[in-house]
Amino acid sequence: xxxxxxxxxxxAFREHVRSVxxxxxxxxxVKRTEQLKEIDGLIIPGGESTTIRRLIDKYEFLxxxxxxxxxxxxxxxxxxxxxxxxxxxxxxxDVHLGVMDIKVRRNAFGRQRESFxxxxxxxxxxxxxxxxxxxxxxxxxxxxxxxxxxxxxxxIVAAQEGHYLACSFHPELTDDHRLTDHFVKMVEEAKKxxxx
Amino acid sequence: MAQTGxxxxxxxxxxxxxxxxxxxxVNAEQAKIAEEAGxxxxxxxxxxxxxxRAAGGVARMAxxxxxxxxxxxxxxxxxxxxxxxxxTEARVLEAMGVDYIDESEVLTPADEIYHIKKDEYTVPxxxxxxxxxxxxxxIREGASMLRTKGEPGTxxxxxxxxxxxxxxxxxxxxxxxxxxxxxxxxxxxGAPFDLLMEIREEGRLPVVNFAAGGIATPADASLMMQxxxxxxxxxxxxxxxxxxxxxxxxxVEATTHYDDYKLIGELSKxxxxxxxxxxxxxxxxxxxxxxxxx
Numbered sequence: 001x002x003x004x005x006x007x008x009x010x011x012a013f014r015e016h017v018r019s020v021x022x023x024x025x026x027x028x029x030v031k032r033t034e035q036l037k038e039i040d041g042l043i044i045p046g047g048e049s050t051t052i053r054r055l056i057d058k059y060e061f062l063x064x065x066x067x068x069x070x071x072x073x074x075x076x077x078x079x080x081x082x083x084x085x086x087x088x089x090x091x092x093x094d095v096h097l098g099v100m101d102i103k104v105r106r107n108a109f110g111r112q113r114e115s116f117x118x119x120x121x122x123x124x125x126x127x128x129x130x131x132x133x134x135x136x137x138x139x140x141x142x143x144x145x146x147x148x149x150x151x152x153x154x155x156i157v158a159a160q161e162g163h164y165l166a167c168s169f170h171p172e173l174t175d176d177h178r179l180t181d182h183f184v185k186m187v188e189e190a191k192k193x194x195x196x
Numbered sequence: 197m198a199q200t201g202x203x204x205x206x207x208x209x210x211x212x213x214x215x216x217x218x219x220x221x222v223n224a225e226q227a228k229i230a231e232e233a234g235x236x237x238x239x240x241x242x243x244x245x246x247x248x249r250a251a252g253g254v255a256r257m258a259x260x261x262x263x264x265x266x267x268x269x270x271x272x273x274x275x276x277x278x279x280x281x282x283x284t285e286a287r288v289l290e291a292m293g294v295d296y297i298d299e300s301e302v303l304t305p306a307d308e309i310y311h312i313k314k315d316e317y318t319v320p321x322x323x324x325x326x327x328x329x330x331x332x333x334x335i336r337e338g339a340s341m342l343r344t345k346g347e348p349g350t351x352x353x354x355x356x357x358x359x360x361x362x363x364x365x366x367x368x369x370x371x372x373x374x375x376x377x378x379x380x381x382x383x384x385x386g387a388p389f390d391l392l393m394e395i396r397e398e399g400r401l402p403v404v405n406f407a408a409g410g411i412a413t414p415a416d417a418s419l420m421m422q423x424x425x426x427x428x429x430x431x432x433x434x435x436x437x438x439x440x441x442x443x444x445x446x447x448v449e450a451t452t453h454y455d456d457y458k459l460i461g462e463l464s465k466x467x468x469x470x471x472x473x474x475x476x477x478x479x480x481x482x483x484x485x486x487x488x489x490x
Contacts, residue, residue, distance in 0.1 A: 009452055010215040010236065012208075031453070046212050047236070048272055054234040055452055079212070112273060112295035113318045115205045118198040134208050135273065135295070152198075173208045 002188050005030040005039035007065075009055040011047020011080060015172035019180040025187075033064045041074040041187030044081030046134070046170050049106070052080055053096050062097065069099045074163040074190050076183045082166040083137050090140060100164040101143030108138040108155070108168075120169075122150045122158055126178040131157070131169035138168050163190055201318035203340070209273070209296065209320055210341035210404045213237060213427055217417065217448050218406070220244045220431040223262065224269035226440070233444030237273040237296070239429070240266035245302050245349030246432035246471065249483070255303045257285040260292060267293065275322070280489050281307020290319040296341070298322045301488040302348045302431075311489070314338030324408065326359040328366035329385035330490060332395070335403060336388045342401065344425070345486040346409015349432050351473030353410045353419065355486060360407055360423045370396045409486070412437075412470045414450030414463045421454035438468030 006016040008029035020027035020043070028039060036042070042065065044052075056062055069075050077085040077100075084096040088103040109115070117132045131152070139156035142148060150158035150167070158167040158179075163186060171179040199205075216236030221227045227238045242258040243251060257278050267274045273295035278285035280299055285306070289297050299312055299321055314321040315338030323334040324345035331342055344363075346356030366385075370392060373381060378396060382389040395401060407420030408429035417428045428451055430444075437443040446463040453459050481487065 008215075012211045012214060014214075015211065047214070048212065048216060050231060050272060051216055051234045051236050051448070054232075054448075058449065106271065111293045112209055112320065113290065113293060114200060115209060116198040116200045117202055117205055132204055132208050134205060134212060170208060170212075173204060173211065 001026050002041070002184060002191060003028060003039045004041045004043060004184065004187060005035060006043045006045060007052070007061075007081075009047075009059070009061075010051050011045045012170065012172055013045045016043050016045050016078075016180075019172045019177050020184065022177045023181045023184045025184045033059065033061055036064055036068050039073075040191050041076070041183065042068060043183070044075065044077040044084050045172065046079035046081065049080035049083040049096075052084065056084075056096070066097055066099060069097070069164065072163060072190055072194050074165065074183065074186045075099070076165040078167055078172065079134065079136055079170055082139075082168060085164060085166050087143075100161050100166060101146050102139045102159055102161070102166065103141040104137045105140050106137050107135050109133060109136050111135065118152060120150045120152060120157070122179060123148075125149065125182045126176070129178065130174050130176055131167075131171075132173045133157075133169045136168040139166075206320035206340035207403050210322070213273075213341075213406075214404055215452060216427045217444075217451050218275065218427065218429045219434055219444060220429075221266060221435070224265045226435055227266045227269045229441055230434070230444060231270045231272050233441065234448040235272060235444065236427070237275055238266060238270060239275045239277065239298065239431075241277060244432040244435060245485075246351070246436055247349075248302060249349045257282070257289065257303070260288070263289070263292060263294060277303055278312070279303040280305040281310050281312060283312055286312050286317065286321075290317055294319060296320050296322055299339075300324065301345060301485045305488050311337050322406075324486070324489070325363065325405075326486060327362045327385070328370070328392075328395075329387045331363055331401060331405070332387040332391045335401070336391060339403065341403050341406070343406040343408040343429055346407070346411075347476065347479070348409045348485050350410050350476070350479075351412040351433060351436070351471040352476060353412070353416045354476060356407050356409045356411065356420060357423065359409075360405075360420060360425055363401075363405065364424050367395060367400065371399055411447075412473060413467075414446045414460055417447050418450045418454040418460050421451055427451065432471055436471035443467055
């Protein structure tokens with residue numbers, strides 16, 4: 001069975017667990033680095049990126065997560081998770097995991113009162129996807145191997161680079177599990193390749 | 197089309213704060229210490245609850261200069277308090293771009309009967325509650341997040357524990373009731389029937405419920421998480437302690453790993469003196485902030 005870990009240091013990790021379970025895969029909350037050995041793919045949830053980063057440092061997760069990704073295991077970052085995956089953050093020298101070739105802008109749509117929900121088409125994944133944006137970042141630019149999956153108001157809000165997937169919004173806050181399902185399929189594919 | 201201020205967007209914002217610590221701050225310097233320590237948000241105030249108690253008189257919304265100063269200092273969300281029923285204070289805070297408003301009994305109520313009709317605002321609100329009746333009334337008025345009232349500014353956890361246990365226990369009780377019994381329960385608790393039916397079905401509140409009011413140590417934060425809190429507010433506890441930086445970091449870690457007792461033991465070593473704290477029986481009825489609203 002495919003097991004998806006959800007980084008459970010802070011944020012909406014229980015909602016991701018629920019969403020993963022709805023696709024039929026097994027979900028575990030990851031609070032310790034040793035747990036990375038027990039999972040096939042990792043979701044980095046929404047929350048406060050500065051808080052999650054501090055806890056990642058405190059519990060020495062940074063290098064183990066990078067290695068987990070470099071070994072070919074898929075990683076999916078949503079909102080704060082997207083910021084953590086990015087190789088470049090606008091106005092900041094402090095890149096976190098830096099494994100995905102995207103440049104992001106934090107709180108790009110404004111403060112909480114500007115937070116919104118809107119229907120999006122996610123290329124190859126879902127049409128009319130109800131996307132919830134909360135103090136969300138967007139992607140300002142992508143590398144040549146990164147595929148843009150969705151835009152809102154001209155800004156990139158979902159992208160994939162090989163086995164890395166990222167979005168600005170919160171797929172875990174609705175009952176639409178199509179994007180999570182897409183990630184679970186990525187993990188199943190990677191698992192077959194890694195088994196060879 | 198994009199929609200702002202929906203329930204999903206407002207409640208979702210609180211979901212992102214789960215497992216985190218929200219800290220009271222009174223200036224930019226404290227806000228930066230809080231952010232650096234890993235706080236998920238800060239509450240910008242003119243005085244922390246312990247000082248509001250000491251000062252006496254009428255406590256109002258903070259000077260907007262302080263709120264602005266804090267908003268400019270950090271990138272994490274900034275909350276601010278409005279008096280219960282004070283529609284204008286809330287609108288002013290919303291216009292300033294505050295990320296969350298606490299309609300709070302820590303300030304002197306502007307209205308002794310009615311709360312703000314919060315569902316008309318784009319900005320989300322958090323409110324205090326002691327039981328399921330208060331919780332459901334606040335949700336129906338439009339609160340997107342709840343917290344226990346506890347007894348603010350006392351450094352005494354006893355009331356927050358009682359309020360968290362009460363809400364949890366009432367939810368468990370509700371699950372065992374038949375539909376006709378829920379109607380009587382709604383009447384007895386002054387709770388909206390349809391919302392009770394929803395909670396009975398789901399087995400939980402439709403919004404997150406944080407602990408607040410009297411959390412003074414890492415062990416207090418852990419205790420509240422074990423009792424089912426989604427996160428914690430720390431008011432006077434941090435900046436009334438001897439070593440705020442260390443204290444703030446310890447409370448954040450104790451909240452994340454609330455069931456790791458060895459770690460909490462380590463975190464609690466040499467923290468210096470926690471805030472002094474007050475025994476509930478020494479408070480006069482007028483000094484009990486939790487009784488200021490129902």
